[in-house]
Amino acid sequence: MVLERIGSPDDLTALAADELDELAQELREAIIAAVSRTGGHLGSNLGAVELTIALHRVFDSPVDRFVWDTGHQAYTHKMLTGRQDFSGLRQAGGLSGYPSREESEHDLVENSHASTALSWACGLARGQLSLPAEQRRRTVAIVGDGALTGGMAYEALNNLGHHQLPAIIVLNDNGRSYAETVSRLSARVDDLRTDPRYRGLRERLDHALRRIPGLERLTDAGLEAIKAAISEAPALQAFVEALGIRYLGPYDGHDIVRLEQALSRAARLDTPVLVHVLTQKGKGYEPAETDRVMKLHDTSAFDLITGRKPSGGRRWTEAFSDGLLRLAEERPELIAITAAMPGSTGVLPLADREPDRVLDVGIAEQHAVTCAAGLAHAGRVPVVAVYSTFFARAFDQANLDVGLHDEHVVFVLDRAGITGDDGPSHHGILDLALGLRIPTMSVLAPSHEEDLDALLAHAMELDGPVLLRFPKGTVTTAEDLGIAGTPPPDGLASRQLRAGDDACLLAVGDRVRAALAAADLLADAGVEVAVWDVRSVRPVDPDLLDAAAAAPLVVTVENGVVGGGAGAELADRLVERAGLREAPPVLRLGVPAAYLPHGKPDVILAELGLDAPGIAAATRKVLAEEA
Numbered sequence: 001m002v003l004e005r006i007g008s009p010d011d012l013t014a015l016a017a018d019e020l021d022e023l024a025q026e027l028r029e030a031i032i033a034a035v036s037r038t039g040g041h042l043g044s045n046l047g048a049v050e051l052t053i054a055l056h057r058v059f060d061s062p063v064d065r066f067v068w069d070t071g072h073q074a075y076t077h078k079m080l081t082g083r084q085d086f087s088g089l090r091q092a093g094g095l096s097g098y099p100s101r102e103e104s105e106h107d108l109v110e111n112s113h114a115s116t117a118l119s120w121a122c123g124l125a126r127g128q129l130s131l132p133a134e135q136r137r138r139t140v141a142i143v144g145d146g147a148l149t150g151g152m153a154y155e156a157l158n159n160l161g162h163h164q165l166p167a168i169i170v171l172n173d174n175g176r177s178y179a180e181t182v183s184r185l186s187a188r189v190d191d192l193r194t195d196p197r198y199r200g201l202r203e204r205l206d207h208a209l210r211r212i213p214g215l216e217r218l219t220d221a222g223l224e225a226i227k228a229a230i231s232e233a234p235a236l237q238a239f240v241e242a243l244g245i246r247y248l249g250p251y252d253g254h255d256i257v258r259l260e261q262a263l264s265r266a267a268r269l270d271t272p273v274l275v276h277v278l279t280q281k282g283k284g285y286e287p288a289e290t291d292r293v294m295k296l297h298d299t300s301a302f303d304l305i306t307g308r309k310p311s312g313g314r315r316w317t318e319a320f321s322d323g324l325l326r327l328a329e330e331r332p333e334l335i336a337i338t339a340a341m342p343g344s345t346g347v348l349p350l351a352d353r354e355p356d357r358v359l360d361v362g363i364a365e366q367h368a369v370t371c372a373a374g375l376a377h378a379g380r381v382p383v384v385a386v387y388s389t390f391f392a393r394a395f396d397q398a399n400l401d402v403g404l405h406d407e408h409v410v411f412v413l414d415r416a417g418i419t420g421d422d423g424p425s426h427h428g429i430l431d432l433a434l435g436l437r438i439p440t441m442s443v444l445a446p447s448h449e450e451d452l453d454a455l456l457a458h459a460m461e462l463d464g465p466v467l468l469r470f471p472k473g474t475v476t477t478a479e480d481l482g483i484a485g486t487p488p489p490d491g492l493a494s495r496q497l498r499a500g501d502d503a504c505l506l507a508v509g510d511r512v513r514a515a516l517a518a519a520d521l522l523a524d525a526g527v528e529v530a531v532w533d534v535r536s537v538r539p540v541d542p543d544l545l546d547a548a549a550a551a552p553l554v555v556t557v558e559n560g561v562v563g564g565g566a567g568a569e570l571a572d573r574l575v576e577r578a579g580l581r582e583a584p585p586v587l588r589l590g591v592p593a594a595y596l597p598h599g600k601p602d603v604i605l606a607e608l609g610l611d612a613p614g615i616a617a618a619t620r621k622v623l624a625e626e627a
Helices: 017-038 043-047 049-058 075-080 117-126 145-149 151-162 201-209 220-231 233-242 256-267 316-330 348-353 365-377 388-403 431-436 449-459 511-524 542-549 566-578 601-607 612-626
Strands: 065-069 139-144 167-173 246-252 273-278 334-338 358-360 381-387 410-414 442-444 466-469 495-498 503-507 529-533 536-538 554-561 586-591
Touching: 017 043, 017 049, 017 075, 017 256, 043 049, 049 075, 049 139, 049 167, 049 256, 065 117, 117 139, 117 151, 117 167, 139 145, 145 151, 145 167, 151 167, 167 256, 233 246, 233 273, 246 256, 256 273, 316 334, 316 348, 316 381, 316 410, 316 449, 334 365, 348 358, 365 381, 365 388, 381 388, 388 410, 388 431, 410 449, 431 442, 431 466, 431 536, 431 554, 431 566, 442 449, 449 466, 495 511, 503 511, 503 542, 503 612, 511 529, 511 554, 511 612, 529 542, 536 566, 542 566, 554 566, 554 612, 566 586, 586 612, 601 612
Parallel strands: 065 139, 139 167, 167 273, 246 273, 334 358, 334 381, 381 410, 410 466, 442 466, 503 529, 503 554, 554 586
Antiparallel strands: 442 536, 495 529
């Protein structure tokens, strides 16, 4: 096997053309096999195989610096830089699903949040202008077309061109991000795109492309993406060159020889240059090629033959999606907003049923939030559905555009808390602390599916901004908590799930189940504790505060950063309610201020003491100290 002979990028230089094709095939097979076992990002990596080989044959990594945007397309890069053991991909102690400085000197930026690579490239190029030419290192940013829907990328393009910084931008254009790409730079240049010389090009391309052997296997969406990219390339060229950036392309992203020629040409230029490369997401694996929605973008383990994932339990995202559909029927003013992730955030079923009720803004969370403020002021009720980790990207807009103006925007944050596989950049541990810094924000955390429906419906009735969070994974039900058949409390009231006089556990969201299990462990040791499902962190239920004030010890438990989080908010409100002298001591349990590596969520939570044994042990320790 050719791949077995590759220990570093230097080993690529001796390969003949036919060996390069064989290597590409072996890399695809290795990636598919690895991701089928552990899960991971598949489609984006299969599309970037030949491009990555060409990059490493033309440039000298790590002397020349690669910045991947986003890093989920870097699996081939890892394999070519000495990391071919993917058996522990995204598993504790194994390879990260993104570039990682801890893993290799070939990895510069972890970069799992899109649209930042060009700003990195701008700084890297500018930072060495004072060096003699022979000491400068080339900077190469590999950017997916979806990343160019983010505003930061436009800001960086403007600065790269204005200051004429020598950076190479490789645009990996597959017409998609998570879902089909919302927009292209080329679509912004109407004068060229509507020029009569180009209007007939789409028809000629249609005829020519249909004659290419094997092209019929492409989906209609994939074929349209290729035709659009080629026919609109003159407009893209006009746009970037107006900013002072040279344009080369478009090139077939699966032709290694042609790619090497293009990249070598770009490397000789001492100006910013964009190399436009057309690739097919999911190339070489039919289930990924033909998956219209996600191209098996980020997948759990699956069957190699069919590409199908094992059926699992009902997910929190599915529960939200169903609730959103019901609410949309009842509330015509509801409109959902997503940032290039309609499938992942659960708004796709609504988009399929009523396309005008869903706005996909691309990878542009800041714009999404301020746009939501405008929609709210115009009389709609926008539901901004994003991952918790991406809410941080739009905090300023949530604070000043939504919060300051007290606009009724409902933020629904999926994957809140420890998420696991994708590591420190994707743990959703900041949203409670961030949301609570916005004075007008209501903050809600359902503990089970039935409460998700109830709190989502109530969020539509509230004034001002609302944040509702739920975790990744299989949904908890009322039956799981032992309260099946019990209606949700009225409005934002909390719910007492267990009585006890020795301490009072105030559990937030998904930590309710762990708190109940901890109470069982404590009871076995002769300690009886009350357990409350907080439901609403702000405003907090006065009855909960009164009950907590009468306890000898209050323990707050949350799946989020403990500093400034829900526990801090509850402790402050307890002091206000009871008075400083009368308020009991408060033990706040949560996630520490640290960048936590990837691993299974349950394992990480246990290590942090946020599972049942950890909660019970911490409670017993403080009670013993207070005795």
